[in-house]
Amino acid sequence: MYEFPAIKESLADSEYSLIAYHRPKGTDPFVHAKLLAKDVRKLIKSGVAAKSITIMGFSRGAFITSLTSHYLEDTPVNTVLLAGCGRIVSTKYADIKMNGAFLSVYETTDDASTCETLKNRSPKLTSFDEISISTGKEHGAFYRPISEWVVPVKQWINEKSS
Template structure:
């Protein structure tokens, strides 16, 4: 075989190897998001792995693609799911039907979480994260669960007027986050008042100037404390 032929053969082998490595890398990338659970009806049960339930804002209800707000721009639901996904947890983040009551969604969520608890999943391995109307669903479900070890994150979920939400008091570990220029949402501190309150509370007021749109897209300034809060090791 001539030197030219040998060189061509070598290059062909290298090219094939690169393609194989690219394919394997792509497969690995798919594995990294493979723990996203397709639906509430397909949740696996594991006493070792954490569960993260993510409830999106009202803008995404009944949609298939990322919806767009005239005021806040694109609601990047796909990007938000990728940001919360991990090899270390099960992520449950369904698109909700439109025009279904908060109470109905909350009841379904509470039933699924109760099922996991009955089957041996530790409460500290379960986190419920909600943005805006999704946070109202999470807070309503929390009142039905009444468990001090479940972790909750409410993102721009508590209205400015604290008498507006008719949420039942609930226990648990609560992280509240909102943006100071948000005209719709504010502090969740009222949930620490009354005869039955959350047993651990932390609140962060962000100053990005994005208002309610702060949580429309993945932003490390709020994702970092969220990831820390829902980590069972903390």
């Protein structure tokens, strides 16, 4: 079972404001990504620096997050993908490119592995970091907040936002 409330709680930090919402089942990823990009632009227009904004998603949410980064080409923000480079790196979605600072975290026993291909086709990246974890839990490694991925993600967000 995906433990969204516990994950949200574990990602909270006194160094940044966390806005997290669980999208409804069956959400169209392209529509949702455009809405998220619109929300990010509102934050920037209200005075929040783009470098202080991090968008993040897991699995299908990572696909939506990668689309959002793609739509924010004019205002790149920080992006974290958790187990996000399964179908995103396929030829079907080869036009998706990341922008700004990018962190990929993947489980070595999962099919959604390295984002190297996505990185290589994204010329507007300002940085790329990737962390592999080995819990043996495959995709389930991200179903709950475990220190193997939560700690480095929070550290990365704090570093990129300062």
